[in-house]
Amino acid sequence: MRNSKSQYEGRLKKWGFHKNLTKEVWVAVDHRISKRKRDGKESEVYRGGKLMRPEKVRKETLRNRFPPTSKGVIPSSAPSPELPSGLAVCTPAGSEVTWPKTLNLPWLRFASFLERTGIFNLKSISAPKS
Numbered sequence: 001m002r003n004s005k006s007q008y009e010g011r012l013k014k015w016g017f018h019k020n021l022t023k024e025v026w027v028a029v030d031h032r033i034s035k036r037k038r039d040g041k042e043s044e045v046y047r048g049g050k051l052m053r054p055e056k057v058r059k060e061t062l063r064n065r066f067p068p069t070s071k072g073v074i075p076s077s078a079p080s081p082e083l084p085s086g087l088a089v090c091t092p093a094g095s096e097v098t099w100p101k102t103l104n105l106p107w108l109r110f111a112s113f114l115e116r117t118g119i120f121n122l123k124s125i126s127a128p129k130s
Contacts, residue, residue, distance in 0.1 A: 026064035
């Protein structure tokens with residue numbers, strides 16, 4: 001027996017799968033982003049572990065934002081509303097540090113040789129204190 005489209009849609013809805021986020025969720029995301037901005041932090045929104053496009057986040061938070069005179073406004077001092085599971089607002093990852101390919105420098109090769117022979121332990125040396 002084949003299931004109909006509406007049966008599939010009903011089952012997915014029952015399991016909590018949604019194509020779009022609700023107004024309440026966007027209001028919570030907007031509150032969290034605004035609060036982080038006041039603290040001087042940048043924010044990225046992840047849904048299901050995937051980064052949401054900043055343009056979409058901006059568009060949806062602006063579209064679902066309460067008007068300034070609305071009674072539904074969350075006070076800025078209030079704790080951020082809970083976000084549903086699978087949704088996260090966090091600080092963007094820093095740029096990756098790429099180390100130059102220095103493992104072939106003569107002094108590193110020599111130190112590695114001394115370490116292999118047991119004469120010298122490179123890990124016992126600490127960095128100079130500033």
